[in-house]
Amino acid sequence: MKEKRFHIRARISSNTELRPDIFLMKVVAPEVASASVPGQFCMVRSSLVDTYDPLLARPLSIHRVDVDTGELEFLYRVVGKGTRALSRQVPGEEITILGPLGTGFHLKPGVIPILVGGGLGVAPLLFLAQGLKGQRGVVIIGAITKSQLLRLEPFRETGLEILVATEDGSFGNKGLVTEVLDRLLSRLDDDAKRDIEVFSCGPYPMLRAVYHLCQEYDVGCQVSMETHMACGSGLCLGCAIEAKGGYLHVCKDGPCFRAEELIWD
Numbered sequence: 001m002k003e004k005r006f007h008i009r010a011r012i013s014s015n016t017e018l019r020p021d022i023f024l025m026k027v028v029a030p031e032v033a034s035a036s037v038p039g040q041f042c043m044v045r046s047s048l049v050d051t052y053d054p055l056l057a058r059p060l061s062i063h064r065v066d067v068d069t070g071e072l073e074f075l076y077r078v079v080g081k082g083t084r085a086l087s088r089q090v091p092g093e094e095i096t097i098l099g100p101l102g103t104g105f106h107l108k109p110g111v112i113p114i115l116v117g118g119g120l121g122v123a124p125l126l127f128l129a130q131g132l133k134g135q136r137g138v139v140i141i142g143a144i145t146k147s148q149l150l151r152l153e154p155f156r157e158t159g160l161e162i163l164v165a166t167e168d169g170s171f172g173n174k175g176l177v178t179e180v181l182d183r184l185l186s187r188l189d190d191d192a193k194r195d196i197e198v199f200s201c202g203p204y205p206m207l208r209a210v211y212h213l214c215q216e217y218d219v220g221c222q223v224s225m226e227t228h229m230a231c232g233s234g235l236c237l238g239c240a241i242e243a244k245g246g247y248l249h250v251c252k253d254g255p256c257f258r259a260e261e262l263i264w265d
């Protein structure tokens with residue numbers, strides 16, 4: 001089947017600073033919203049950057065979609081020129097979007113999902129959780145401290161079981177998301193484990209720890225990976241990562257991978 005992707009200008013309906021330097025942007029992009037699956041991303045470019053600087057389109061995960069209003073959400077942290085320009089845009093202005101791009105999560109029927117997000121790693125997981133509304137499943141969200149937890153309410157609205165971990169113990173379980181995952185998996189018998197699949201996004205050390213836990217308990221694991229990206233479309237080969245069968249490209253083969261396909265250092 002031919003992939004549907006669009007290169008469009010999308011009107012911003014809101015761009016809200018949720019925490020210092022963390023923004024939630026909603027844009028109207030009905031064609032992208034309808035064609036997207038959880039785990040995919042868009043190359044997003046602010047209209048406030050120099051038109052002749054092609055490198056300033058930046059990959060952002062699709063955080064949530066609303067096919068009724070045609071809205072698409074991005075949750076992003078301001079780290080440099082591209083994201084700073086996005087943060088300065090106001091409702092009514094436009095941004096350029098190329099997407100949806102990449103390979104999303106594979107959700108097999110009958111699977112009981114455990115979503116594990118650390119920090120801004122919740123960005124692609126809310127779209128996945130949105131599609132699981134009313135089903136069995138668990139979301140584990142972690143942050144260093146309570147004030148850095150992101151998007152707890154929208155996750156709660158999905159009806160999935162929510163477990164929270166903060167490193168300083170200011171909210172939920174004290175410790176890392178991986179400790180919560182460890183406790184959860186250790187309580188399951190072999191029958192229950194057969195149906196479990198873990199879906200995770202977050203910093204590399206966290207993903208590596210999630211992968212090792214899933215290996216230990218023999219449960220499926222998919223991860224959303226990040227690299228620097230220039231084209232987002234498989235042309236520049238700049239987003240290669242090492243996998244067991246050679247190199248894979250995060251923008252095309254991923255960003256979502258079965259964790260056992262990859263080489264973890």
Ligand SMILES: Cc1cc2nc3c(=O)[nH]c(=O)nc-3n(C[C@H](O)[C@H](O)[C@H](O)COP(=O)(O)OP(=O)(O)OC[C@H]3O[C@@H](n4cnc5c(N)ncnc54)[C@H](O)[C@@H]3O)c2cc1C
Nearest residue numbers: 058059060061075076077079080081082083123226227255
């Ligand atoms: C598939 C994918 C999905 C992503 N989804 C999101 C998302 O939903 N929300 C979000 O906030 N960010 C996300 N990112 C990361 C985001 O793309 C970068 O933060 C952004 O490109 C930075 O652009 P900039 O121009 O603001 O900063 P730059 O000026 O390009 O960089 C500023 C600093 O950040 C570092 N940096 C830039 N990109 C990355 C990266 N990918 N990994 C590690 N360090 C980086 C640079 O080395 C530099 O030190 C995603 C990345 C990928 C590959």
Ligand code: FES
Nearest residue numbers: 232234236237251
């Ligand atoms: S970003 Fe260019 S090939 Fe992946």
